[in-house]
Amino acid sequence: MYCRKCGRQLSQTDKYCPNCGEPVEDLFGYNQDGNGNNQNGGYQNGGNASSYDSGSAGWGVLGFFFPIIGLILFLVWKDSKPLSAKMAGKGALIGFIVSVVTSIISVVLSIVSGVALLGGSVYYDTIGLIALL
Numbered sequence: 001m002y003c004r005k006c007g008r009q010l011s012q013t014d015k016y017c018p019n020c021g022e023p024v025e026d027l028f029g030y031n032q033d034g035n036g037n038n039q040n041g042g043y044q045n046g047g048n049a050s051s052y053d054s055g056s057a058g059w060g061v062l063g064f065f066f067p068i069i070g071l072i073l074f075l076v077w078k079d080s081k082p083l084s085a086k087m088a089g090k091g092a093l094i095g096f097i098v099s100v101v102t103s104i105i106s107v108v109l110s111i112v113s114g115v116a117l118l119g120g121s122v123y124y125d126t127i128g129l130i131a132l133l
Helices: 057-065 067-077 082-117
Strands: 122-124 130-132
Touching: 057 067, 057 082, 067 082
Parallel strands: none
Antiparallel strands: 122 130
8 A cells, every 4th residue: 555645655554654644545545543444434535436546557658658648647646646647757758758869860860861862972061051962
């Protein structure tokens, strides 16, 4: 089990996160005392039990292939689902970096192949611009 606020791993007996002090919630979204009794009278998220934060690698894969979606998920989930937000954010960042590097390599290869097709001579003219002949 992980803390909703900071994402630190918790033991089954923790009532509060030792890192940030946030009350520990079980998988169904409500706080329990040491005996398993409900402390806050029901679900915290309006009856919604979907607050489980898995931190699944699937969010990273989604962020990798669709970086803008990964960034949006990171910003929306950073407080409520820190593990999933972290995975989506990592995927978005890695996906963005890979796309930039791929674009740079593509431009360099295009220039090199263009020079090779045009005879291979490259010189600098008097202004300092690259002229292809």
